[in-house]
Amino acid sequence: DTGVSQDPRHKITKRGQNVTFRCDPISEHNRLYWYRQTLGQGPEFLTYFQNEAQLEKSRLLSDRFSAERPKGSFSTLEIQRTEQGDSAMYLCASSLAGTGSQETQYFGPGTRLLVL
Amino acid sequence: GDSVTQMEGPVTLSEEAFLTINCTYTATGYPSLFWYVQYPGEGLQLLLKATKADDKGSNKGFEATYRKETTSFHLEKGSVQVSDSAVYFCALRRPGNAGGTSYGKLTFGQGTILTVHP
Numbered sequence: 001d002t003g004v005s006q007d008p009r010h011k012i013t014k015r016g017q018n019v020t021f022r023c024d025p026i027s028e029h030n031r032l033y034w035y036r037q038t039l040g041q042g043p044e045f046l047t048y049f050q051n052e053a054q055l056e057k058s059r060l061l062s063d064r065f066s067a068e069r070p071k072g073s074f075s076t077l078e079i080q081r082t083e084q085g086d087s088a089m090y091l092c093a094s095s096l097a098g099t100g101s102q103e104t105q106y107f108g109p110g111t112r113l114l115v116l
Numbered sequence: 117g118d119s120v121t122q123m124e125g126p127v128t129l130s131e132e133a134f135l136t137i138n139c140t141y142t143a144t145g146y147p148s149l150f151w152y153v154q155y156p157g158e159g160l161q162l163l164l165k166a167t168k169a170d171d172k173g174s175n176k177g178f179e180a181t182y183r184k185e186t187t188s189f190h191l192e193k194g195s196v197q198v199s200d201s202a203v204y205f206c207a208l209r210r211p212g213n214a215g216g217t218s219y220g221k222l223t224f225g226q227g228t229i230l231t232v233h234p
Contacts, residue, residue: 004159031220042120042205042224043160056221091160095220102167103209105222107152107160 002026004108006092012114013082020078021111025094032075033105034067035091036060043091049075050097082115089113118143120206122225129196129232137191137228139180139206147208149173149182149189150222154203163191163204196232203227 005024013019025032030051035043046065047057051072061067064082069075079086089112093105123138141147151163151173164173169184178193189206206225 033220033222035222040226042207042226043222045221045223048220093160093222097220103220104162104165105220106162109159 004092004094004106006090006108006111008111009109010112010114012116014116015082015084017082018078018080019082019113020076021090021092021113022074022076023092023094023108024074025092026106027073029094029096029106030072031095031097031103031105032069033093033095034075034077035093037089037091037110038087046077079113082113084115087113087115118147118208118210118223120208120223120225122204122206122228124228126229126231129230131198131232131234132195133232135191135193135196135200135230137204137206137230139189139191139225141187141189141206141208143187143208143210143223145211146184147210149180150207150209151178151180151189151191152205152207152224154205154227156202160205196230198232198234201230201232203229 007022033048034046037043049069064080067077089110091110092108095105119142121140148167150165152160153163164175166173166182172181180191205227207222
């Protein structure tokens with residue numbers, strides 16, 4: 001069991017640049033979530049996929065953010081024209097739908113983004 | 117909307133002390149409730165969960181009981197260890213709807229930093 005993996009683990013970029021993060025979920029999991037965590041706060045939901053369909057997006061997800069899961073496996077989160085306020089930890093989680101109230105999300109280690 | 121409120125930290129205890137971290141929630145219907153733990157340098161890990169009223173979740177000596185009447189899910193441990201030092205997050209997941217569009221999203225509290233000294 002390899003768990004949820006994320007790449008890169010750390011990213012430093014200059015304001016205005018575009019960045020892309022990747023998440024590889026647990027192989028049999030059909031749901032994939034993105035969250036953002038700022039210092040001293042709990043994670044906040046950004047978006048989620050069931051298979052390749054993006055089913056919900058938070059109002060936190062401005063039009064500079066886009067997420068894809070083209071084949072229902074790995075997912076990418078892109079931030080265009082980064083701003084200093086985008087600096088945060090970006091977390092990915094996956095789960096197996098269809099287990100009802102027993103559904104459990106498993107989190108990756110996160111990608112820490114610093115925008116200078 | 118849904119929200120989770122945790123007791124403010126940080127919490128500092130001596131080894132073998134009793135731990136309580138308070139968590140209350142606001143949500144429509146009957147959410148599932150979770151405690152996640154984040155050890156230094158690691159990702160979030162599920163510690164325990166409860167899916168209906170009066171359920172008790174337990175793991176690694178930690179316990180929490182789903183109290184619908186007080187909308188609470190307080191985390192307790194009878195004797196903490198230095199290795200329990202971490203950040204603890206309470207979270208809820210609202211019951212799914214027929215369309216499945218809201219099912220699954222977790223709403224987290226702000227986290228409580230626990231430090232245990234030898």
